[in-house]
Amino acid sequence: MAHATPHKKRKGILGGLALATVAVGLYWSLIVAPPDAYQGEVQRIMYLHLPSILTAYLSYFLVFVGSGMYLWKREKRDDLLAHAAAELGVLFTALTIIEGSIWGKPTWGVWWTWDARLTLTAILLLIYTGYLMLRSLIDDENRAASAAAILGIIGFLDIPLIHMSVYWWRTLHQPPSILRPDKTPWETVHPTLLTALAISFVGFILLYFYLLSLRYRLGEMRQEIKALRLERGA
Amino acid sequence: MTLLRQTYLLLCKDLRLELRRRDSLLTMFFFGTLLLFVFHFSFDVAPDKMAEMAPALLWLAFLFTGTLGLAQLFQAERDNHCLDALLLSPLDRGALFLAKSGFNLLLMILVELVVMPLFWILFNLSNWNLLPQLFLVTLMGTVGFCVLGTIMSAITLRARARELLLPLVLFPLMIPVLLATIRCMETVLRTGTFADAAPWLRLLLGFDVIFLTLGVLIFDWVIEA
């Protein structure tokens, strides 16, 4: 059981670094960067919104990799990775939607619209929530892991198809909306804007991996407890 | 024995069992028809509006009816641990996948052949001449539904609340098929031809091919004792 001090120390450093970067990013986003010419202060939520969705996509990619590796090598750690990544993916996707909604109300006047990007994000949330439900409803752990791995792979492979179909649908049938929310005005990009975004993005990635390592360790500990219990009982 | 011959053997067995158990086809027929009645009471609109909504309503009916079929798909194998018997044998698991999705496809085609004309009759629609084309599009969509649905049915086999879980995991993944099929059918009804809907048809075909191939290749991992 060699999960002693070296791992904990590394995680601590990662956590500290993540917190620091996010703090700097927040400072930059809220104070240093100027408000947007068209949208005003509301635009600042983009510094959270864009990193959120990108982190979510990273998460789903990790679910795909973990699922594939688990089906191939049947090593428990790949399954633990996939499960942890799925939970975080759902978290970050939900955050993205909430942030998008908060941005949407003052900008478009509505809490929700069925534009391509929002719809896609909602579908992703549904798919991976389904993944988590599948895991929780199968009692046998190994079967749950295998079933979830299949869903993890199929879900990820389906994403491009879902992406295509939703985008075609929304571009072929233009809804009578006032603003096209797919485009953000990047024409006159202030350098501080990009810096703020970059720092935020790095901060989010670091935060993500920190949370992932924590969640992974949690899964690992559960397994260790289970093994200990059974060994002692037998 | 080749993949196709094994598939054929299993299909024949399933058809024979279905004739005797009668737990799938009749239920699906009645449910599909029942939904049409529910639609009538839910949508109090003019006939031309109904014609516009026909593809969407039909596919709602097929989705739910098809899910019933999927939930029943491995039922015969659950009794007496027959699934173990199949997995024990030299059977290629890809053949099991093809046989089961083929079986569900067959059931759904039979239901669709009845429900589509019935829709036209109950809601007084004209343009009967377009039905063959509409049916062709529906067929392509149904293939996609059956292949992906069979995989989902297999992985949820031992889950609790299976009847709820199956649609939960299947429906979001079905969105490309749903969009493609319904938009295609709308185009056919509007213009009388497939021409404008070519990209949708390609998407459908791509979906069908991808998941059919994937199913055959990975069913080994999907179905476990």
Place this chain on the structure above:
Amino acid sequence: MRLTVKKLAKSYGFLWALRDFDLELPPGSFVALLGPNGAGKTTLLKLLAGLTMPSAGAIELDGENFAANSSITRGQIGLLAPADHLYDQLTARENLRFFTALYNKSGQAGMLELALEEVGLAGRADEFAGNLSAGLKCRLSIAKWRLLDPGLLLLDEPYGVLDGSGIDLLEMFLREQCDKGHIVMMASHHVARALGLCSRALILHQGRLTFNEAKQTPWSSFDRAFGDFLPRGGS
């Protein structure tokens, strides 16, 4: 049929259900697989049957690696569940026809009829398997496996559902298999009967093989090894 198992292991998560399992069986072996509940007997049988994939180790049948030629070698391995593995809504004859076709063993015309006759089911060939009693289903299973003729036949606690004549029929069938040079492995709590039939006994305990010997009479080493697992009723 010769069976060789090397360092077979199976883990579920971080728990090992079977570990360091080595076995070498010559043709015609009848193995009694014994041990307390949870020892790993069912896991071992499932691994040998190909229903579960091992975490480590290899299984060889007649020198052929099991995992590599999965489809082919699966046809040589059977798992006899006395009243299971039969379709209730197919007739006795249809069940036999289906499984022989599945195993690529549908040969001569009268083959099925002969098999049914041998187990005394000739008169009930057209009845649904679901309508047969457990004892008759067992006979149907025996007919099935006689037709499929596996080189390695596995049984998991067969004595539970069987009546007297069922037991006689089963044991006669198993002896026939061994006489042909095939291997039979039977997991059972019915120690007395199992020992009577076997040529070798294995004892599993907590996933490890703790006893592996060819039969002797008298068998004091076995009595010593197995004594720990016998019930300690008052005397």
